[in-house]
Amino acid sequence: MQDISIAANPTNILFEEVPGRRSFKAIVDCNSFYCSCERLFRPDLKHKPVVVLSNNDGCIVSRSDEAKKIGVEMAGPYFKAKSLIQQHDVAVFSSNYNLYGDLSWRVMETLRMLLGASRVEVYSVDEAFVNLPEMEEREVQDYALHIRHTVEQWTGISVSVGVAPSKTLAKAANFMAKENKQVSNCVKVLLSAEQQREALQSIRINNLWGVGGAYAAKLINMGITSAWELRNMSVAWAYKNMGGVTGARLIRELRGEPCIDMKEPLTTKKMIATTRMFGAPVNSISAIKEAIATYTSRAAEKLRRQHSAAGSITVFIVPKAQHHSADFHHGTALSRYARLPGPTAITHELIKAAVQLVDELFEEGSSYKKAGVMLGELVPDTAIQGNLFVPPAGNRNRYLMNMMDNINFSMRDDILKFAAAGTHKNWKMRQELRSRRYTTRWEEMFEVK
Structure with a gap:
């Protein structure tokens, strides 16, 4: 250079x-x-x-x-x-x-x-x-x-x-x-213009960033099969046929005009979710509650990490499709939503609300393949309104959560957990062929002999 x-x-x-x-x-x-x-x-x-x-x-x-x-x-x-x-x-x-x-x-x-x-x-x-x-x-x-x-x-x-x-x-x-x-x-x-022309002529429209599957099919039906052909369409055409401003911006970008700015790092999420497939179908409410309590604990940790509190919680479970039954939900997620008494990031308060929603969702005799928890209506934890009817000793919960987070982060594998999350966890996701966690676990570090 x-x-x-x-x-x-x-x-x-x-x-x-x-x-x-x-x-x-x-x-x-x-x-x-x-x-x-x-x-x-x-x-x-x-x-x-x-x-x-x-x-x-x-x-x-x-x-x-x-x-x-x-x-x-x-x-x-x-x-x-x-x-x-x-x-x-x-x-x-x-x-x-x-x-x-x-x-x-x-x-x-x-x-x-x-x-x-x-x-x-x-x-x-x-x-x-x-x-x-x-x-x-x-x-x-x-x-x-x-x-x-x-x-x-x-x-x-x-x-x-x-x-x-x-x-x-x-x-x-x-x-x-x-x-x-x-x-x-x-x-x-x-x-150069020549470099861009050669590249765009060789790229199929369905491989172009910013063109989803539905738009790719639509463009192909209109005879536009390459990125170069799309680049040569007018901005007005793109505005009319490709979602307004988004389509017009795509055409300008293909012509080398930077229209999509660099985004600031997203440090605060507006919703926090934890979902997992079960290792095997689950048909007992106790196992479902253990899984939901575990996922709620994980979501609460993420919530505290960004110094937020949740005002609502949603729990969903996904039934295993029943091929022999025409009237069961065929794998469609079942969900329940609840507003919390006040925004909170305290794990046991969130678990209490979550397992109550499981009682409303679970159907005896059914098997489930997946579950999840979503925390919504997030606010900064510094903006939580005080409660005159709760003694100041209630603030100890926040110190307890900080202590749990610090211990679990340093010791890993949720060494401290709530009893509601269970101990055996037969429902856990299968990872039978997982390699060692070489960079994040002392006991699994790479060994040189």
Whole structure:
């Protein structure tokens, strides 16, 4: 790269203010993220096919490139692919969210250290948009490679980088980079009009970011099959046929006009939910209550972490479809909502309300496959109105919750829990093939012999 000065910290690349330099958008996307996390601690799997399964080991949610080549389908049921997986000796893992969440944080923190926190927008667990510093076009390719190599060196997770004048074009560039990693070296830059034309002509409309399945079908029926054809439609046409401002903005983005700004990090959620599939169908109300109490405890921890309190709670349970019965709910979620006496973040107060809703929902003789809890009407915990009829000693509950959270965070695995959550938990989600939580559990650390 030219005209680049390196600061004392060699990871911080500083660009001087020079006329003619421009700022570009980029997206950094982890390659087969869950599989990459598993391979990080299993170097013997580096060039072998790997797949990761969804909750309860039901479906395939991540595939390495080698697994894709042998025909393992994304989102396909595991039992259907089992013979193909065994035939090719594919390594199979249950989802290990503790490991994936920690490694995701390390990737995002690396980007923040390289570019500054204000330039990084975490888009998903394995993707982040970034605002690149101002630079000349000839410097962009090298800088994108620098980002890629630094992330891989610091975290062990391989990434692809797409760069363009707008977010939508950056996503298109990233799609191209991942399509043929050997040719692209996992980096694709779309700056010139010719580069953008060639890329958009090769991208099918259903693979374009911002075009959902319904709109893709509609556009194909109208004869628009590529991103380039959509790009050449008028803004007025898009406003009329693609959802008003959203469609018009998409056309401008495809033309290289940045219309989708970087978003501020979302630190406070407006609703908190915890849901899980059961490891096996559950048909007893006591087991359902244990599960709901456990999920409520987890949601309450999230609530306190963002210093909020909930004014309402919703509980739902999902019946297992009864093929022999035409009048039962066929797997449709059953839910109940309740307003709380006052906003609270106290776990046992939320559990009390939640298990009462289970009494209203549960039907004797039925089996259930999933349950969940949602906390709504959230307010800052500093804005809770006091109650003249509750003695000040009631505030001890808040200190108790803080103590529980601190102990559980440091010791892990909910070493302190409420009795309502049970001890045996036969209903827990299946994770029979889960790897060790190498980065978040002392007793499961990676061993070098």
